[in-house]
Amino acid sequence: MSAQLIEGKKISDSIREEIKLEAERLKAEGTVPGLVVILVGEDPASQVYVRNKAKACEQLGYYSEVVRLPAETSQQELLELIGRYNRDDKVNGILVQLPLPKHIEEKAVIDAIAVEKDVDGFHPESVGNLMIGDDTLLPCTPAGVIELLKRTGNDPAGKHAVVIGRSNIVGKPVAMLLLREHATVTICHSRTPNLPEVARQADILVAAVGVPKLVKKEWVKPGAVVIDVGVNRLPDGKLCGDVDFDDVLDTAGWITPVPGGVGPMTITMLMANTLKAARRSRG
Numbered sequence: 471m472s473a474q475l476i477e478g479k480k481i482s483d484s485i486r487e488e489i490k491l492e493a494e495r496l497k498a499e500g501t502v503p504g505l506v507v508i509l510v511g512e513d514p515a516s517q518v519y520v521r522n523k524a525k526a527c528e529q530l531g532y533y534s535e536v537v538r539l540p541a542e543t544s545q546q547e548l549l550e551l552i553g554r555y556n557r558d559d560k561v562n563g564i565l566v567q568l569p570l571p572k573h574i575e576e577k578a579v580i581d582a583i584a585v586e587k588d589v590d591g592f593h594p595e596s597v598g599n600l601m602i603g604d605d606t607l608l609p610c611t612p613a614g615v616i617e618l619l620k621r622t623g624n625d626p627a628g629k630h631a632v633v634i635g636r637s638n639i640v641g642k643p644v645a646m647l648l649l650r651e652h653a654t655v656t657i658c659h660s661r662t663p664n665l666p667e668v669a670r671q672a673d674i675l676v677a678a679v680g681v682p683k684l685v686k687k688e689w690v691k692p693g694a695v696v697i698d699v700g701v702n703r704l705p706d707g708k709l710c711g712d713v714d715f716d717d718v719l720d721t722a723g724w725i726t727p728v729p730g731g732v733g734p735m736t737i738t739m740l741m742a743n744t745l746k747a748a749r750r751s752r753g
């Protein structure tokens with residue numbers, strides 16, 4: 471039996487319709503959601519993402535700015551720019567595209583973003599809020615994963631979720647969100663012994679390591695939900711996940727494709743966060 475496809479693109483489109491209606495309501499009350507995306511340097515993959523984010527803003531009628539800065543921009547200049555957007559009432563969300571050039575300290579930049587405009591959910595205060603269960607802007611990719619599960623009827627409550635990867639942007643926050651949704655959560659990484667065996671315990675398996683096609687059918691419990699967060703660019707230019715999709719297809723019960731799975735949800739959750747930040751800004 472072949473797994474059911476989790477169609478991130480379709481689910482994402484229908485959430486964007488919901489967001490659009492809410493954005494129109496907010497605009498009728500005089501508040502236009504606004505997002506600024508700041509890109510330092512010329513990373514080609516980043517260029518694509520930034521363009522997609524600007525397109526999403528346009529589609530939803532948001533105010534949006536894209537700031538493209540040369541790779542030589544100093545940390546001080548970037549921090550000053552962020553300071554200006556922190557004080558700019560037209561802008562409800564500030565996103566600085568990562569990774570940054572090596573001479574700029576990522577942490578200093580993330581810390582400089584006003585927490586109420588932190589639509590990436592990367593600021594230490596946002597992370598702390600998530601940890602203790604306070605209302606906050608959630609990191610986009612992890613929030614997208616939870617939406618995909620809920621909207622396909624795969625409620626994490628009572629399930630064993632195994633997360634492969636422990637990054638601050640995906641692994642750790644997605645584990646925390648799954649815990650909040652009442653899953654039993656195991657976090658694995660490169661030092662985990664018998665990784666395939668642990669993965670095979672999962673009712674919900676989330677792969678977020680950045681190793682192309684790492685997860686094979688032996689890693690998957692028959693019928694499990696497999697969520698592939700990987701975005702690996704292969705030498706031929708094609709996008710590929712952390713899961714060997716073709717190998718796993720007949721074992722998994724549900725599976726996200728790459729592209730068309732988690733990726734589109736990330737941008738949709740960014741739009742949802744910007745809307746939320748705009749709504750809150752009215753006081």
Ligand SMILES: Nc1nc(=O)c2c([nH]1)NC[C@@H]1CN(c3ccc(C(=O)N[C@@H](CCC(=O)O)C(=O)O)cc3)C=[N+]21
Pocket residue numbers: 518519522565566567568569590610701709728729730731732733734735736737
């Ligand atoms: N501050 C910051 N926030 C981010 O959220 C952030 C970032 N930096 N740096 C880079 C990563 C990557 N990322 C993606 C967003 C959408 C797709 C996406 O829409 N992917 C499409 C395909 C796009 C394509 O074909 O290239 C898909 O999976 O279907 C992928 C990856 C956000 N990131």
